[in-house]
Amino acid sequence: MDLTRDEEDALHGRRGEAMETAYRVLVATGEAMGAAALGGVSWAHLSGVNYNTIGDAGARFLADMAAAGARVRTRTTLNPMGYDSRADHGLPDEFVRGQEGIASSYGQMGVDLSFSCIPYEIFRESDLLPRAGGRVAFAESNAAIYANSVGGLRTNKESAFGALAAALSGKSPVAPPEDPGSVPTVRLRVDSASDLDYGLLGYFAGAAGSRTVNIEGAAEAMGHRSCKSLCAGMGTSGTCSRFSLGARAAGERIDFGREERDAALDSLSTAGSGDMIALGSPQLGAGELASLAAMVGGARFQKRCVVFCARASLEAAEASGDAAGLRRAGCELLADCCACLTPLVSADDVDSVTTSSVKAAYYLSRSNGVGVDLRPISEIVRGEAR
Amino acid sequence: MRRTVVAGRAMGEVLRSSMPINFLGAVDAARGTITDPAHDLHGRALRGTILAFPHGIGSSVGAYTVYALKANGVAPAAMVCARADASVVSGCAIAGIPLMLDGGLCEGVRDGQACTVDTAARTVVPA
Secondary structure, three states: OOOOOOHHHEEEEEOOHHHHHHHHHHHHHHHHHHOOOOOOOOOEEEEOOOOOHHHHHHHOOOOHHHHHHOOOOEEEEEEOOOOOOOOOOOHHHHHHHHHHHHHHHHHHHHOOOOOOOOHHHHHHOOOOOOOHHHHHHOHHHHHHHHHHHOOOEEEOOOOHHHHHHHHHHHHOOOOOOOHHHHEEEEEOOOOHHHHHHHHHHHHHHHHHHHOOEEEEEEOOOOHHHHHHHHOOOOHHHHHOOOEEEOOOOOEEEEEHHHHHOOOOOOHHHOOOOEEEEEEEEEEEHHHHHHHHHHHOOOOOOOOOEEEEEEEHHHHHHHHHHHHHHHOOOOEEOOEEEEEOOOOOOOOOOOOOOEEOOOOHHHHHHHHHHOOOEOHHHHHHHHHEOO | OOEEEEEEEEEEEEEEOOOOOHHHEEEOOOOOOOOOOOOEEOOOOOOOEEEEEEEEEOOEEEHHHHHHHHHHHOHHHEEEEEOHHHHOOOOOOOOOOOOEEOOOOOOOOOOOOEEEOOOOOEEEEEE
16 A cells, blocks of 8 residues: 555654544555555544444543543544433443543543434534545445445445544545445345344345445335344345346345345344344434334333434424424433443343344344244334334 | 554464454453453453454454553564454554454464564464
8 A cells, every 4th residue: 555655654653643543544444445545534434333333442442542642633523432422321431430530531532522323414414424425434324324325435444443544543444346246136036124134134235245235126125224223234234335237237246035034033033022122223313213203103112112213303303393203102312332342231130122123123132131022013013003 | 465554573382363442341451351242352361462363343442451461561562363353453453562454363373372573574474
C-alpha cells in the first residue's frame, strides 16, 4: 500500500503514540484487503462500547488511547453501551464503573455519545448524512451493510479498531474492486416472507458470500423492518458488507427456500417459549415504535417486554404519544443499549427470551447463555399481548 | 500463496479448525477457550498455539476479544488464516500477534505439532 509522507510519519510514531496505533491498524487492514492507498472518510461509527463485550482490557486500552492524546478528526458516533443511562437497573457497581470509564474515554476523544446501532436512521431525519456516494467507516455490521446496500454510502466492513483508526486519522483503506464472479446470488424462495424470514435470509446469505451477496426475489416487497432484519442477520453470520438486489447472470446461485429457512430457524430458535420478550438488535427507530404501538393496540403484554431503541427515536415517540401507548401495553422502553450482549438479560433471571431478531437470538444464546424463542414480530404481539 | 499481515516469529503447537471463528460470540477472553458447543474447537485452549482457521466472522467487536486474549495472557502465539477479515487483522495488529495468510492453513504440518511461524520467511515448520 502506498503511503504519503505524512502517513509514513504517523505510522512511525512522529505524530504521537495514539496516531501510530491508528496507522498500524490502517496499514495491516489495508495490506490484508489489497488496498492501494488510504482515502478520506467523512463519518466514523464505532463499536466496542459495551463493557460486557470489551471488558477491562478494552476499557484500559481506550483510557490509555485517550490519555495518549487520541482525538477524532471526523464526525464520529458510537454503538450502544450496556444499559440506559437514565434508568436505574440495579446493575453491579463494577459494571457501571467500567461502562462509565469507557464512555468517558470516548467523550475525551471527541466522540458524539449517540449509543445507537442505527446511525443511518437517526441521522437521516436530522439531515446529517454525508452526500450520496460519500466514504464513511462503520464498524457496526448491520449499519455498514445498510449504508452500502441501501444508504447510498460506501464503507468497508470495519472492525472496532478499524473504525477507531479511521476516526482518529480521518482515513480508511480504499478497497480494491470486487470480482463480479465472486458474488453469489441467493434466491429467496419463501412465499410472503416475514421480517424474521428476511433476517434468516440474511443469516444464510451472509455465510454464502465474502463481500457482496446478490439477493434475488426480495426487491419490491421488502419494507424497512425487513431490510433492517436482513442487514442484521447478514452481519451476524459472515464477513459480507453489502447486498445487491435483482437478477444476475454471473456467480454461484443458491436457493433459500422453506427447507433452508427452517434449518436456519432451528439452529437459532432453541426454546418453545420465552420468560420475557426482548425487541431490538438493531434498535427500533421511531417508525418501528409507531408501528409496534399500532400493532399492540389496546392489548397488554402478559410478561416483561423490553423494547430497545435509539435515544432520538424514543424522544420522537415521547412526542408522538407512541411511547405512552407502548408503556400502557406493558413495554419497558430503553435507550442507549440493545438486545444483544446487554447485561440486562441474564441467565440468572430468565431461562429463555422471545425475540424477533436473528442477531439478538445468536448473541443471547451464545453470550448471555439463555434459550431463545425466535418468532416474527406480528406473531409475538398476537401470542403475547392480550 | 502466503502473505504476511502482522510481522513476527513465534513457536507453538498447531491448533487447526475447519470452521470460521466468531471471536465475540464464541470465545471466552478471560480463559482463552472456544465456548461455542457447535464449534470443532469447543473447549480447546488457544494459549500459546499457532491457531490456523479459515477466517473470523461476526461482530466487529471481535477485534477487542483478540486484544483481550493477549492482555489476559491467553492468546495464541500466532494466527494463520485462509483469508483476512478486519477483526482478526486489526486485533492482531494492536495486540502484536503475528498473522499470516495461507490458503492451505499450514499444509504439511500435523495438528498438535510444535512449529515455528516466521512471517519474514513465510514459513510454518516443525520446531
